[in-house]
Amino acid sequence: MSQTPLTELDFEPIGGEIGLDPESKRKKTTYWKDVWRNFKKNKAAFVSLFVIALLILLVLIGPGMNPFDYRTNDYSVINFPPDSVHWFGTDTMGRDIWTRVWEGGRVSLLIALLGTLFPELIGMAIGGISGYFGGKVDMVIMRMIDVLMGIPSLIYMILLMLVFGSGNIVTLIIAISITGWMGAARSTRGLVLQLKGRDFVVASKTLGGSAGWIILRRLIPNILGYRVVSITMSIPSVIFYEAFLSYIGLGVTPPVPSWGQLIKSAGENFRYYPYQFIIPCMMVGITMLSFNLVGDGLRDALDPRLRT
Amino acid sequence: MSDKILEVRDLQVTFDMFQGSVQAVRGVSWYLNRKETIGIVGESGCGKSVTIKTAIGLNPKSSGSVKGGEVLFEGTDILSLSEKEIRSILGNRMSMIFQDPFTFLNPTMTVGRQIMEVYLQHHPVSHREAREKALNILRIISFPNPEENMKRYPHQLSGGMRQRIMIAMALICDPAVLFADEPTTALDVTIQAQIVDLMNSLKDKLDTSIVLITHDMGVVAKMVDRVYVMYAGKIVEHGDAVTIFHHPRHPYTWGLLESVPRLDERTQEALPSIPGMPPDLIAPPKGCPFAARCRYAMSVCSRQEPEAYTLPEEGHWSACYLCHPDYIRLHGEKEWRSDQDV
């Protein structure tokens, strides 16, 4: 037994004085801090975020960094390899590739951004209405989505591009928006159905909030949190769509460059002028890679089950 | 060979988390005799099932690790065995019944195959012989319609039937030691009683020693010979079942006993439960881990940890200053004075 005998003093009752809930010794943390900490831990995702920032910066200032513009042909410098004047070389019409790559980046990234944003907004609106009102409205909308989703959006996209006439950034974004909203709608509807029963929505309803107000102020902010991963992940697929449509001749028309357009036109003489092809390819690759990695990192960071 | 078939000596297990190392098991010792049933009781999170799972390598190595101690099975320390050697014991000489028959059965494999799989792994027999053996064990546990039901998938069976499948899987190789980790918790009350009766009848039929891990003192009362009460990664009281139920000496054990529903008393009152939360084992308290929740806490309790104080009954000890010889000398023996006294 113990060395020193215990005395009356040691046996002084102190029941209840210590307190029932011991102060936790764990580090304090909030949800978003936790998400950010987990995201930062994912090196690839963190680096990718910087790469994306750098790409956006170059796309904005790149074309202005040298004296050339993207459409003036200069037949004295046809197919020059990269040097100190033309940093990325020149193409078959003597245009500066550095300028064209960043100018094309503007087009591709703009299409990617708007082509992700618009379908998301359309999808959220339709899915929100479907989930919020339920009943017949929901039934009709969901069956419609079932039908539309049966065929890959690319087929509709090709048809729409034929109708609208290709070669135009606006028509491309419209076609992508018309064909891409179904997934977002379905997912939003599911989330709305989940959220509808939650206390804070029920409270707003009881207090007389209008449907529009509840959707706008209560549901959408909550849904955006869930949707942020798929929004990030759909940027690379829109970039892919742009490249694909350009490849089959339905993208933006020359001389306006886009990455898909640059890849297509350089792919023909790839053997002789590999730099003309590889540079835009790398841009597409790096962009798709970065957004994918950021999306992965976000998903892992948001999913508490995967946390360690 | 000693009578102890399984002995755990001073086992320590920690889990590494972002917030720090959780000391889930902090120097636990217990033993199991041949043909005996012991109960390890405590609230969830007290470390009772982690002790077992980590010892036999069921917890992923990445998170939990054994920091010290021995687990002697028939005299050999299984912590020193290779993975392959442990595999030859698992499911064969030592097997486990898990808590939740809804999640612990593979949803895409017929239950018959899930039972046969164990036997085929440990015996060089044909498929037919394994099937016979599985049918045999299902008959022993009086499983309805064994031939038919062996072809079914888990989701097509009721909870009680699934738990019987788990039992059949655990018993098909005639294990020397059977761990039952909360075997009745996920079931409803009538099924619980059936499963307890079944396991009691199996104790007589088979030559198996059982370690029952539970928080349910009611189940303990019906099944076990000896009881270890575990709290915050430590054993706080030990004694045979009669002693623990009639002369418990640790306030935590009193709390557990008070929270058992009783059918012989009509009461309008809510079932009492132990107030408060177990301590955070990332930084275990200096004194008695239960002091913060204990209505008998004394000044010494928060200062230094109590040791195991031997009590008059055979094998009975309690890690509480109320059982300290000096306390007894000054204040006499503190017995459980509950209106629910057994």
Place this chain on the structure above:
Amino acid sequence: MAKYILQKVLIAIATVFVLATATFFMMKLIPGDPFASLTTKIQVQEKQRIYYGLDKPVVEQYFIYMGNLLRGNLGYSIKKVGRTVVDIIAEAFPVSAKLGLISFIIAEMIGYLFGILCAQFRGKWPDYLLMIFAVLGIAMPSMVIGPLLRWLLGVVLRILPVTGWGSVQQIIMPAFVLGLGTIAGNTRAMRASMLSTMTQDYVMTARAKGLPLWKVVLHHEFKNSLVPLIANLGPGIAGIMMGSFVVESMFLIPGLGRYFVDSITNLDYPLIMGLTIFYGTFLVTLNLLVDVLYGFIDPRIRETVKGAAK
């Protein structure tokens, strides 16, 4: 189960109907006239319009068109004179199907294998290596990886032919380019699915049985991880099909994808319409099969779908 299948069949039929109708009216809206030409006389152009039925009112044209569709008649190609769309499909589809099927099956299997390896070695070098490959595979569309491989294997190393169709060597490169995305996607999907399966309670049961790792992985983890991936089969097939547009044009393979791209470039409207409807119907049918397969493989899903459909 019957109700589940019936529901899926009805949706499939509606999808094909909507697609056929949409295709028809969109074609009517397209600006540009396929017969407009400076070299043919106006009278000849008129005759051509009458020959192709383009002089009738649009609604009438629609009903004629739908009636023909039901009889399996997709009309004539405008640019490939004298050939019906059905002829072209009959000739070119087997080529596409062969290439697509080979590449799809191999890509699915490799993807699953890689995914399992990643999950088993989570956080170690095989995981990193395969994930880098998978992420690159997703980030490298076929129009990028195709020319690179043709240059490397065909021009620099000279081990595989750069174009053409027929021999085994000619299949390897296009099949790889076509399947790369599927391999990458499946690696990631299988890895994620395996990682969540590995934490399931029944895996602990399997390990408590004393089974060796490979049995735990194969019998308990793999099959359960596969179930959610069946839903990816449909989009996977669609992805291969889209890829075939690029790959077949790039490797000069006489498949349907190349005809489709050519028909778009040539504004061969009946061919575009026919192929769109054919592709749509084909995919809808395959998706229907996948849905039904899903119901058979996992009886729990069948039951929940039945419950949800009420």
